[in-house]
Amino acid sequence: MWMLFFLILPLLALIYVCWHVWCLLPLGWIWKTLVISCMAGSFLLLPACIMRFTDRLPMPLAIGVYEVGTSSIIVLLYLFMLFLVLDLARLFRLVPKTVLFCNWWIAGSILLLMLGLFIYGNLNYRHKHRQELHLTTSKEMAKPIKLVMMSDLHIGYPNGRKELSRWVDMVNAEQPDLILIAGDIIDGSMRPLVDEQMHEEFLRLKAPVYACMGNHEYFCGKDKARQFYQDAGICLLQDSCAVVGDLCIIGRDDCANRYHRSSLRELMKQADSSRYCIVLDHQPNHLEQAEEQKVDFQFSGHTHNGQVWPISWIVRMMYECAYGLYQKGGTQYYVSSGMGIWGGKFRIGTRSEYVVAYIK
Numbered sequence: 001m002w003m004l005f006f007l008i009l010p011l012l013a014l015i016y017v018c019w020h021v022w023c024l025l026p027l028g029w030i031w032k033t034l035v036i037s038c039m040a041g042s043f044l045l046l047p048a049c050i051m052r053f054t055d056r057l058p059m060p061l062a063i064g065v066y067e068v069g070t071s072s073i074i075v076l077l078y079l080f081m082l083f084l085v086l087d088l089a090r091l092f093r094l095v096p097k098t099v100l101f102c103n104w105w106i107a108g109s110i111l112l113l114m115l116g117l118f119i120y121g122n123l124n125y126r127h128k129h130r131q132e133l134h135l136t137t138s139k140e141m142a143k144p145i146k147l148v149m150m151s152d153l154h155i156g157y158p159n160g161r162k163e164l165s166r167w168v169d170m171v172n173a174e175q176p177d178l179i180l181i182a183g184d185i186i187d188g189s190m191r192p193l194v195d196e197q198m199h200e201e202f203l204r205l206k207a208p209v210y211a212c213m214g215n216h217e218y219f220c221g222k223d224k225a226r227q228f229y230q231d232a233g234i235c236l237l238q239d240s241c242a243v244v245g246d247l248c249i250i251g252r253d254d255c256a257n258r259y260h261r262s263s264l265r266e267l268m269k270q271a272d273s274s275r276y277c278i279v280l281d282h283q284p285n286h287l288e289q290a291e292e293q294k295v296d297f298q299f300s301g302h303t304h305n306g307q308v309w310p311i312s313w314i315v316r317m318m319y320e321c322a323y324g325l326y327q328k329g330g331t332q333y334y335v336s337s338g339m340g341i342w343g344g345k346f347r348i349g350t351r352s353e354y355v356v357a358y359i360k
Contacts, residue, residue, distance in 0.1 A: 010073065013080045014043055020083045024110075026102040043076060045069030054157060055191045062192075066157035070343030071118075074308055078117065081310075082110065121308065121346030128170060129353040133325065133334060136360060137276050137296060141246040144360035148176040148207075151282070151301025152338030154216065156187035159340045161196040167339060167354075168201050174356055176207045178244060181234070182301045183214025183254060183282030187342065190224050202232035209234045210242060212251035212280040214302065216342075222257075237280060241271045247359075248275040250295070254282045268293045276359060284335045287320050291328040298333045299355075305337035309349030323350075 018036050025032055046069040048054065054062040089095045099106055148171050155164050171179060186193065193199070202209065211234050217225035229236040237251020239262040248271050253261045264279070271277055277296045284300035305323040306312030316322045319335070326333040339354050341347070 010043070010076065013076055014040060017076060017079045017083060020100060023101050024103060024107050026104055026107075039072075042068050042072040046073055049157075052189055055189055059192065059195060063157055063160070067344065070158070071346070072344075074344045074346055075114065075118070077308070077311075078114065079110075082113075117348065118346055121348040125341060125345045125347040125352055127352070128167070128339065129351045131336075131353045131355045133355060133357040134360075135297060135332065135357055139246075139274065139276050139296075141276065141360065144358060145178065145245070145247065146174070146176045147178050147180060147355075147357040147359065148174050149180045149182070149299050149334070149336070149355040149357060150339045151182035151299070151336045152184040152214070152304060152340055152342075153181070154184060154187040154338075154340035154342050155198055156189050156192045158187055158343065158345065160192065161198050161201060164198055164201045165204075168204050170354065172204070172206050176356070178247070179205060179207050179209045180249065180278070180280060180299060181209065181211035182280050182299050182336065183212050184216045184301060184338075185211060185214070185234075186217055186220050186225055186228065187340075188216055188219045190220050190228065193228060199228060199232040202234060205233075208244065210237055210244070210249050210251065210280070211235070212282055213238050213254045213257075214282040215254050215256040218254060218256040239267060241267065243272055243275065246275055248272045248277045250277060250279045252279065252281040255285060264289045264293050264295075268295070284319055284321055284333070287326070287328055287331075287333060290333070291331045295331050298331065299336070300333070301336045301338050303335060303337070304341065305350040307341060307343075307350055308346055312350055 018039055021039065022032050022036060025035060045065050049066050049069040054065050057065060086095065086100060090097050090099065153159065211229065226236060235242060237249060239253045240251060242249045250267050250271050252264065252267065255261060273294065279290055279295050279298040281298060281300050283302040290298045303315050303319060303322045306315040321333060321335050323335050323337055326335065334355060336355060337350055337353055339352055341352065
């Protein structure tokens, strides 16, 4: 039922936007048909991306199809909101009724507005924000520890090896003692990771890497994901713990594995609670569990902070903490908006980030 709803809603929005574009453009019906066909065709590439039809295409074409298809849903969102505002303004007689009919000025203004917005969104996405955290503990530590923490890299069609290489250089420049990744390293398809041998980039990291599973690792196949982690030299903590110096890292399986996922209570029985305990849990659900188990710090991702406004508002209503630093009792949390992105490379009202944490 919900899947049908989410399929019908974008199609209705597409019809609404295409109708407005048809009325707005002062062109002949042949040119209007061509414009509408390009818009609808771009949107209809999205199901092909979701169903991984791109895996059958040559790599440059597959990347192009993915970027156009996944970007179209964001462009559609903003065009829908813009035309809706203009329609409401016409309804309340704030603008003339004829403003959306055969009007080059409005058509050109909308085009420039969309270009400016999405150029900004792309540039904002490419800039990676360095988020610094200072964490303190009463537990004994031999020396202060510096961590780099990331989530939601989504490497694959949206982020290729060249972009991953840039991120690895950024992390190495921090000279951390440890690197933690809270899931969704893989976007969904293993094909670009294998073709570009992306695991080799992770081998360039100059500190040990620990990670947990995300829901996208289940999309690509958990066994394939595990093999990639192994090839990349990443220590996968899937409902397991690891002691690293004065830290105890607890990696939870993603809740996509709903029937075989261990509870945090069970995992904490294996953990050395005399050390500073960090939980890696991809999705920030049931934050009270970490507080009940007296976890020192939990790092999560998954939300992307909505990726673009106003989706960020919706995401914040869905989660107790959808982004940023948070505290419940003696437990601190950080929910990251992610280093990478799913789909179109735009950040509007949000940011891509990596976290540099100092524990002392």
